[in-house]
Amino acid sequence: MYAYITELQPTEAILALQRQLCSPPTLNVLILTFLNTPQTSSAMYQIAHNIALRTYACELSRLLLPSAGFQFNVAHAKPSHFSEFSSMKMARTFEELCQTVWKLFGALLNIVAIQKEAALANGQGDYLTKLTYRNQADRPSLPMPDVSVADAMSDIDTDMPDEDWGIYIDEDILEDEQGEAELGERNSAPIGHVWSAATGAPWQKAQGKALRRQLERTYVRRLALFNICINNSNMRCNTLQAVVGMFAHSTNTSERTIEFLSHAGLSIAPTSINRMVDRLSSEARLLFKDELSGLVSAIGLDNLEVRFDGEQPTPENPGQLVSMTSAAFFPLHSGTTKEDLRVCEELWARSPFNPHRSLPPVVFSHDRLMSMVLKMSFL
Structure with missing residues (x-):
């Protein structure tokens, strides 16, 4: 031999x-x-x-190396980390390495x-x-x-x-x-x-x-x-756990269930989820301000009332009625001016929801809407 x-x-x-x-x-x-x-x-x-x-x-x-791309820091979470997450890409990396x-x-x-x-x-x-x-x-x-x-x-x-x-x-x-x-x-x-x-x-x-x-x-x-x-080998390798934790938080999963998933290695801890949500909220506010600072935006307002009833309401404490107003911002195309928004005034003047309507209501259709858009130079 x-x-x-x-x-x-x-x-x-x-x-x-x-x-x-x-x-x-x-x-x-x-x-x-x-x-x-x-x-x-x-x-x-x-x-x-x-x-x-x-x-x-x-x-x-x-x-386990940082170059593999599986390490995630909840203190520096960004919305792009979740929007760009791909389980297929992660699986291909596992299969290749x-x-x-x-x-x-x-x-x-x-x-x-x-x-x-x-x-x-x-x-x-x-x-x-x-x-x-x-x-x-x-x-x-x-x-x-x-x-x-x-x-x-x-x-x-x-x-x-x-x-x-x-x-x-x-x-x-x-x-x-x-x-x-x-x-x-x-x-x-x-x-x-x-x-x-x-x-x-x-x-x-x-x-x-x-x-x-x-x-x-x-x-x-x-x-x-x-x-x-x-x-389990490196607690910083928690990309999937962060995604699962955010999903559980967004679906109102109970804290005990999240703790169970965390102990099983499938989610981050509830405290880490809260820190991540705070970080993402700050990022969203900054992004919101940056997007609206240089654009003309349309704002849609909606008034709503929510009643919070107690577990056992009484005449002295029947519950609490809260009135809130929600707003939705619609960034408009570049070059849009305030004069282009007068089509909104026309729509509101004819809206059946307007108690002070001065013009007959509009029968909405796609052709009529396109005609109004072209007439008002909205685009």
Whole structure:
């Protein structure tokens, strides 16, 4: 073996031995022999574990660098950070920088779909074939044992067709989910000792909309797993957590729910959300002033009344009536003057909502509106 490794000019015998050792069947036999030998079995598993762990650590460490773009400071939040956020771009970065971990998460999220192929490969003593997904199929296919390593690698290097992620889940898919749940309640027998995640529902190969739904969920959950990993290693890597926290705040999610999401690694803390909202409000006020300072703007006012009733109103404390006025600013085109806005005076004079209307109301139509716009030189 030392001559095989260090010989500068190998002989024909060494070249023949090299070709024989590099063939997939021979490599599989060698690995199987080491694994089945008590003296080398534990060492082989330890070597495989160390290689895998170091590969995962090396790939994930690339995401912790500031240059990766996953670090977010809530004290310097800007609206552009949310408007320019793209989960697809984030996923492509994960897939490019962490190809091994990306495929690992895909396999872990679809164990039911690959467990038979994994058992078959182990039973055949095949340790060179990757268990991965084909396009438009949720099950991998094992290449023939006599193919070369290069052909096998190039033939099965494609992962799940996650380009289909983000598909709009319409009512038909929701009906399919309900139908699958009802089917699972009726069928309680296992098929090949393989059970799905649904209670009592035997696993079946996903097809059509079910396959697309499975791919979409796999893609999104891989994003969540990556972000949980890097956030747990570096608290500054919280881009997705900040987006989830802002979404939760905008939908009036309870503070306890946000705290749960924060502990699970899917959101930032409520205090951080409040600081981020204060920062964004300051940015919005400055942007609002800058936009309106050099433009002629139309202002729409609306009066409204809100009554805040107590939990148990009494004659002494029936509730509170608050009158408010909301205003909407509409920045006009560059070059617009105040004289161009007299069309608004004309519309208000004919509006049915004007109690002091002096002109007959206007029957609005697209043609009439365009005629008024051209007549008043609004554009």
